[in-house]
Amino acid sequence: MKFRFAPTAMPDTCQSVHSLEEKQFARLFSDEGIEDVEDRLAILRVFLQTEDHITSVQLMDLLEKAGYNFDPDFVRETLRLMCRYGFACKHDFEGRNSTYEHLHLGQHHDHMICTKCGSITEFVHDQLEAVQKQAAASYGFHMLQHRLEIYGLCSKCYTERVKLLPLAMAKVGEKAVIRDTTGCAKFRHRLLTMGLRTGDALEVITSDGRGQVVVSVEGRRMALGRGLAQKILVEPVNGNR
Ligand SMILES: [Zn+2]
Ligand SMILES: [Zn+2]
Ligand SMILES: [Zn+2]
Structure with missing residues (x-):
């Protein structure tokens, strides 16, 4: 999940949100009696350093580059815990392995997935958000959350295609x-x-x-x-x- 603030404000804001996430993570995991909090915190730190949607294998590579050598099962378990406690979000986009991204409280975005190169584009469209609520309401449905995935060709692949x-x-x-x-x-x-x-x-x-x-x-x-x-x-x- 990328931040949608003014570009100049991005690094600072991003860092402060991420350091807040680390503190909450350490406290919550200790309170919950989860073991190896320090090691899991190291995994979270590396995870927060990328803004991409990454697979568990890619996270393992990043950890290795950062000098860690964790057991793959331990990394996968930590990812599951990060999802369960709301620090990460898992996506199963069609035609791709499961990917994970940050989950920041109060922030929402949807995804466009290129079926040719696999690139993922995040987007926020206020009118679309409102229309979805209206559509649900017109069916007497009270919408709590949604995931919107648009599949097609990214602008680069489309340009090549035409x-x-x-x-x-x-x-x-x-x-x-x-x-x-x-x-x-x-x-x-x-x-x-x-x-x-x-x-x-x-x-x-x-x-x-x-x-x-x-x-x-x-x-x-x-x-x-x-x-x-x-x-x-x-x-x-x-x-x-
Ligand atoms: Zn995303
Ligand atoms: Zn983030
Ligand atoms: Zn593409």
Whole structure:
């Protein structure tokens, strides 16, 4: 969870919130009779140093870099305790391993998850928050909390995507690089057996205008049917479109 204060105010505010979290954590865990509070506090400290959504494995890496060598089970148990006592929040976003982030009291945000690169974008949208409450109320439902996850392409992946076009639409003489496919795993395997991989450069030799193309790849001619050529996404090489 990132702070949404003026950027110049961020480090100080962030640090003071985090040192407050550490104090509360130490007190609460001692009061609850939880063992190894000092070690767990060290884990919390390292966890608070990143503002990313991290997996338990990534937390283990950060701990190692910070010079700690805790048992993975101990780290995972501490993460569970951090979640149970409200210092961390666990997310199971689709297509990703479980990730954890800080949970700061009184702060809420939602997430956009890129299904291509896996990046997570946090957002707060006041109108959306209000509309969700209204929607719940219109069903006679009293909303207490919510999680909103929006799946799609992040701006970087989207920009890359719109630069791509199906090979079937490439013009004769066009040089392009294979970047992606819209086909399933079976389709990608078929391309591989034909000797086509993402990153391969090709040139369109002929095109019948209806999608069937003949391309040259590494000095070889290959005839690709319409179905195939439509599922191969290429990026035209700069300067020839
Ligand atoms: Zn978040
Ligand atoms: Zn934080
Ligand atoms: Zn992305």
